[in-house]
Amino acid sequence: MVRAALGSLRDATFVEAGSGLRAIEVLGMEPVQMVVLDLNMPDMHGLDVIRFLRSHDRYRDLPVVVLTTRGDESSRQAAIDAGASQYLTKPFAPSALLSSVRELLDARVSRRR
Amino acid sequence: MSTSGQDRPFADGFMDDYFAEADEHMVAVRRSLMTLESALGSTLPPAALEDLFRSFHSLKGISAMVELREAELLAHHMESCLRAARQGSLTLTSTNFEVLVDGVRMLEHVIAARRASTPPPSIDAMAETLEALGRTGNEVRTETPTANNTRTNEPASRSGGARWWRVTFVPSPQLVERGVKVDTVRARLMQLGAVQNVVPKVVPGGGISFEFDVATNDEAQLAQWHDDGLSYEPLDGPAPAAPAGAEPADAAVVERPLTDLTLAGSSNVVRVDLARLDDLMRLVGEMVVTRSRLEDTLQRIEAHVPFQEWRALQDHNGRLERNLRDLREGVMRVRLVPVGEIFRRMPFVVRDLARDNGKRVHLELTGQSTEIDKFLVERMMDPVLHIVRNAISHGIEPPERRIAAGKPADGTIRLAASTAGEAVILEITDDGGGIDIPSVAQRARSFGLVVPDDGGLDSRALLDIICASGFSTRDQADRASGRGVGMAVVRDTVEGLGGTLAVESRPGRGTTFRMTLPLTLAITDAIIAHVGDQIFAVPQTAVREVVEVDASLLSAFERNELMPYRGGTLPMVRLSHVFAMPAAHRARHHAIVVGSGQAALGLIVDRIAGQREVVVKTITDPLIRVDGVSAATELGDGRVVLILDVAALSRTRRQHSRVITGVSA
């Protein structure tokens, strides 16, 4: 569903990881510009994935969009505190995900400038 | 329920009401179920889930009132299931949907049995199934994560005396090609023995490796996996502790307080699910309604009861009313959350804004544990953000200027929260250059505002000026700050919440914005109705239901209008008439049914525009204290919306009709 939402991004390749550990594994092997992350994952919770990422220089600035079913403040805050760049609640409008991703990518580009 | 001779007619009347209402809700339930059933497998329409949830909630409530325990219990469990479904933590599949359908069928049986005065069916099995279903949803909610997951309390025993090894897995593209990925490795290791503490690590050079603590005696197998990227070494000592650098027990905000509780021993803090709080509020609201019905009844029986007893009843009623008010306030206080919720985003915002503006800013937060109403947290987020943005873009000077002025290159912004009696004070202070008063005064004059020549603007005047909409000292007010327009909204928001905004500017030294907010708010759910070109709000607690009225079904009886309702008739009152407004005779109206039994009344409005949570502002001035209107609110555009006093309206109307039709109490 995420892939479908982001389908209109040109020049984008998607790698799907089915779990938190897998996601980190992929990050270690391929150059990734952005992560869209679910929180409720079986082997490693999304928040911990983010914390891991943020604690290493290499991934500190990697944009991470968090998707989860909880819409309330504490989850949002927890995600932001852990270092998420953006936070979307499921069900989300595909356009919301798309614009979040675009926003973060643009920001990244301009920061490098 | 007491069945003394005198009570019977009353109790029976009540049951009639119950059955009628239950029927209504069951119709709605069946309708929602049908809608949901056809959507199974794809996205379920949230409106249907919401309707179904409400129906179960209502059924639970009314069943409780007539003490039909079986119905109450079934409805309660199904309500929990729907709550989980609404939140997304329970997905409705064809299988568990069937469970719901069975539950509904059983509920119907229970109600039918009561109607026929036969014993109800046994609901135990069904209740258990439903409860389990509702619980799955809630369990997922607690999101059991741990950085070093699979940490169980059993390793020592599970390992059954096996040795502990630290197994390191280094992934690579070649391994992936071969199908050896980290989750396959994990699965393998778990088959081998107990796995604890999975920790990802970044290796020099940027790659990733994973460390697993595994308890097994099958060292040979571990050795065999060497070509699959696995290496291992013995881990000495008992069950491995959490690796340094990991964050134990606070992996999820939800878990942290629980851990604190268990570690600290006894604690005076209870963490409350917001949904339960809302339920509590609703229950209190229902109690308020019940009490006012009690009051209605009291008035009706005045003539039939000896004075002494009647006075006693009145006293009890009065006391109950006061208790309920206190209870309501008490529950409101439970809605208090730490103001830190507002502050938490700030470090990120400040960092980004400072960077964008070429400023260096250091942020200080104090008083984060100060508590304010949850409602306020949401409303105050934007105003606080706005002021902080202003401070960074306009208040704090660029580093060179600061150094030249003898200040540290880094500017400081301090957000402080504190309580003072019944109020919470939020202060945002920066050590920038203060507000440029001469330039503000100049600008104000150019607008035609009156400003004393000596430039001695006091704080209040200064605030008035910078909050005047359209006012800004920058011609092209940065879109980000939108100063001027933004400050007006900030003040309106603060004052709309019953608070005050003040500013203090120290030229060359900085600016402080101080927002004082009330600790508790009167908030209530209200039905919004249109009558003519006016909008009114009716407190949800007074509303029994909302119905559509077909003008053709109304019949006039002397000075009243009646409508067929639940097998009887419902007296109707046109609000347009009560409030002396031009009446719009439409083919269809909406009516808000208030009161119950004999005192039920339908208030005819043009249409219902929905339900909102509103902040209640009481009307105190004698000039505007009129019958039928007790308070006011606004819906976001600054216009006053009157809140109707339903009890007063009913009373007035009853008095009128008594006079008109000559019927005595």
Added chain:
Amino acid sequence: MSETSVAALASTPAAAQAYILFGVAGTTYALRSHDVLHIEMLEHVTPVPNAPAFVEGVVFSRGQVVPVINLRARFGFERAASTLRSRLLVVQHDTRRVGLLADESREFIRISDAAIKPPQEAIGGLSGNYLEGVATLGERIVLVLSVREIVETVPTAVS
């Protein structure tokens, strides 16, 4: 809401006080600026059913529900449509805050106490009850109003 603010004044010379001037049906009135909390442009007024005829309705001012008295109606003049010049003067008396709807209000001036004469018996009619005095400023005659009289001597709402 946009508004003109009342800038606070530095301490005034001994025998003069600051007043806000406003017009109702062609006559200029004055209120002590001390009693006027602020002046706003009139936005939407919500009518209150069954309130006295001269009560235009209610508005929100600084987060509070404030009744609006239509001064034209109060003083016995014919109502007129609001214009861009209409102003709402929010006044404070004791614990009450009341809004007064005037046709216009643009000035504030200092009037020396000496310039204010007590209202003559001859000025009768409705207006007479609310006057504290009459001030002559050059060619102009300004009627100085008493906030208390306007706000308090009001018949309570008819139930």
